[in-house]
Amino acid sequence: MSVTTKDLAEICGVSRTTVIRALHGTGRISAQTKQRILETAGRLGYEPDLAARSLVLGKSMMIGVVVVDLRNLYFPKIVDAIGRRVLEDDYILNITIHEDNKEAERKLIRMLTGHRVDGLILNPINKGEAFYEMMKKVKVPYCILGIDEFAGCAAVGVDEEAAGADAARYILEKGYRNSAFVVPPLYDADGVLNLGHHRRLKGFISVMENSGCSYHVIYDKDGRPGYLQQTLALVREAGRENKLALLCSGAMFAMDIVGAVRQHGYYAPEDYGIMAFDGIEEYQSWSPRLTSLDNHVEKMGFEAGDLVIRMIRGEASERRIVIPHNIVEGQTL
Numbered sequence: 001m002s003v004t005t006k007d008l009a010e011i012c013g014v015s016r017t018t019v020i021r022a023l024h025g026t027g028r029i030s031a032q033t034k035q036r037i038l039e040t041a042g043r044l045g046y047e048p049d050l051a052a053r054s055l056v057l058g059k060s061m062m063i064g065v066v067v068v069d070l071r072n073l074y075f076p077k078i079v080d081a082i083g084r085r086v087l088e089d090d091y092i093l094n095i096t097i098h099e100d101n102k103e104a105e106r107k108l109i110r111m112l113t114g115h116r117v118d119g120l121i122l123n124p125i126n127k128g129e130a131f132y133e134m135m136k137k138v139k140v141p142y143c144i145l146g147i148d149e150f151a152g153c154a155a156v157g158v159d160e161e162a163a164g165a166d167a168a169r170y171i172l173e174k175g176y177r178n179s180a181f182v183v184p185p186l187y188d189a190d191g192v193l194n195l196g197h198h199r200r201l202k203g204f205i206s207v208m209e210n211s212g213c214s215y216h217v218i219y220d221k222d223g224r225p226g227y228l229q230q231t232l233a234l235v236r237e238a239g240r241e242n243k244l245a246l247l248c249s250g251a252m253f254a255m256d257i258v259g260a261v262r263q264h265g266y267y268a269p270e271d272y273g274i275m276a277f278d279g280i281e282e283y284q285s286w287s288p289r290l291t292s293l294d295n296h297v298e299k300m301g302f303e304a305g306d307l308v309i310r311m312i313r314g315e316a317s318e319r320r321i322v323i324p325h326n327i328v329e330g331q332t333l
Helices: 005-012 016-026 030-041 050-057 074-087 104-112 129-136 160-173 196-213 229-238 253-263 281-285 297-313
Strands: 062-067 093-098 120-121 142-145 155-158 178-182 213-216 245-248 273-277 290-294 318-325 326-328
Touching: 005 016, 005 326, 016 030, 016 273, 062 074, 062 104, 074 093, 074 253, 074 297, 093 104, 104 120, 120 297, 129 245, 142 160, 142 245, 142 297, 155 297, 160 178, 160 245, 160 326, 178 196, 178 229, 178 253, 196 213, 213 229, 229 253, 229 290, 245 253, 297 318
Parallel strands: 062 093, 062 120, 120 142, 142 155, 155 318, 178 213, 178 245, 245 273, 273 290
Antiparallel strands: 290 326
């Protein structure tokens, strides 16, 4: 039979309240008594009853995370960093996936708050007044992965417009005078702009328009050929004389492009240049090594977890955290 807090109280000659204080790190208790209780609990193999602990603390000790999927390395890296941060305070993650389904995302948010998670972290695909009104009714602290998704919300993310502009300047510094921004999901199924990608594009365009160089925007919409076909056509048209530089709003798109154009005999950096957002370590193992804009997704996840923990405690003073970005020079541009 497992050891209970009542057993520990009898063995240590203290009240059950004192045992709970020692185990949970709450209330007033002498260091000597706390150490004696913890040593006894460890020696007897005490395992906490998490449900009972939640009742005592008035907390579930769970943080809900809502993301699109875990296939893109961007999200596993963020979720892993969130998990490592919240574990420092004995929280666990409840990770949910909506597969780019807006109704599923709203349902998951309602379910998590219904199960009384202590906080939420999400990268919402829902936009608009109805969703904002829904989030105003959420009673637990939450933060968004992405800066300025909507006003007054706690958020952690990169200044995407500045990052897009910096990437464009880097392409120009490399001597390219013909470039394209590749962003397949610029719009969602309802025709609503994906704000993060849109801001990257906005920064890119602002620099390219002032440079006088030619540029293109490649995305799937309104019966256009897919972004891979569009990209291949531009690479062919440009040739080596006016070599095309591609800026992909996500390393997964870059991976797809490299494979697709290689089948037609085009290689980076000989026939075209390519650069991508998401400077994730695994992508740097490609050959040739991918030139990237590192938006520090692990730091983003860690800071999001830290922000929600501080909000739960009522300690958060800064609710808008901008993660710095930098360019990682590779071999593809």
